[in-house]
Amino acid sequence: KAGVTQTPRYLIKTRGQQVTLSCSPISGHRSVSWYQQTPGQGLQFLFEYFSETQRNKGNFPGRFSGRQFSNSRSEMNVSTLELGDSALYLCASSFAQETQYFGPGTRLLVL
Amino acid sequence: AQTVTQSQPEMSVQEAETVTLSCTYDTSESNYYLFWYKQPPSRQMILVIRQEAYKQQNATENRFSVNFQKAAKSFSLKISDSQLGDTAMYFCAFMDGSSNTGKLIFGQGTTLQVKP
Numbered sequence: 001k002a003g004v005t006q007t008p009r010y011l012i013k014t015r016g017q018q019v020t021l022s023c024s025p026i027s028g029h030r031s032v033s034w035y036q037q038t039p040g041q042g043l044q045f046l047f048e049y050f051s052e053t054q055r056n057k058g059n060f061p062g063r064f065s066g067r068q069f070s071n072s073r074s075e076m077n078v079s080t081l082e083l084g085d086s087a088l089y090l091c092a093s094s095f096a097q098e099t100q101y102f103g104p105g106t107r108l109l110v111l
Numbered sequence: 112a113q114t115v116t117q118s119q120p121e122m123s124v125q126e127a128e129t130v131t132l133s134c135t136y137d138t139s140e141s142n143y144y145l146f147w148y149k150q151p152p153s154r155q156m157i158l159v160i161r162q163e164a165y166k167q168q169n170a171t172e173n174r175f176s177v178n179f180q181k182a183a184k185s186f187s188l189k190i191s192d193s194q195l196g197d198t199a200m201y202f203c204a205f206m207d208g209s210s211n212t213g214k215l216i217f218g219q220g221t222t223l224q225v226k227p
Binding site for chain 1: 146148153156161202206208214215216218220
C-alpha cells in the first residue's frame with residue numbers, strides 16, 4: 001500500500017495570504033489528523049476528521065480550518081497568514097483509531 | 112490535562128551499544144495507548160513501537176523494546192545494537208483510548224546521535 005502523501009512539500013507565502021495543504025491517507029484509512037510542528041512549540045494537534053466530519057479540534061485560532069472529502073482525502077486551510085504560521089505541517093491517517101501513520105509533511109515558510 | 116514529558120533533550124551512543132530514552136506521562140484515564148515515533152533529518156515521522164495500556168507485556172519490535180511501568184506512568188524506549196540509521200529525533204506520544212479523539216499528545220523529543 002502506498003503511504004500517506006502530502007502536497008505540496010514546500011511552500012513560501014507572504015503575510016496576509018492564505019494557503020491550502022492537501023493530504024491523501026493510506027487506502028482504507030478513514031481518519032486523518034493534522035499537526036503543526038515548530039521548534040518552539042513542538043508538535044501540536046490541529047484537528048481530526050473521520051468520514052467527512054471534524055471530530056476533534058486543537059487550540060488554534062479560527063484561521064485554521066480543514067475538511068475531508070468522501071474519498072477520505074483531507075485539506076487544511078490557513079487564512080491571513082502570520083509569520084508564526086511558518087512550520088512543518090504533518091498529517092497522519094489511521095484505520096483503527098489509535099495507530100497513526102504520518103506523511104512526509106509540508107514545510108510552510110511565511111515571509 | 113494529559114501531558115508527556117521527555118527529560119533528555121539530547122543523547123548519544125556508540126554504534127552497536129544500547130541506549131534507553133525516557134518518557135513519563137500524566138493521565139487519569141485507564142484506557143490509553145503509548146507510542147514512540149522516530150523523526151530522522153528527512154522529517155518523516157516513523158512509527159517505532161506502540162503499547163496498549165491494558166497489556167502488561169512490554170512491546171518489542173526487533174531491536175526496539177519498551178519498559179512500560181503503568182503505576183509510575185513511565186514508558187522508556189530501549190534501542191539495542193544501535194545503528195547509524197537510528198540517528199534521529201525520538202518522540203514519545205500518548206493517545207486517550209476512551210474517546211475517539213484522533214489526537215496524539217507528544218513530548219518535546221529526544222535527539223539521539225549514534226556515533227561510529
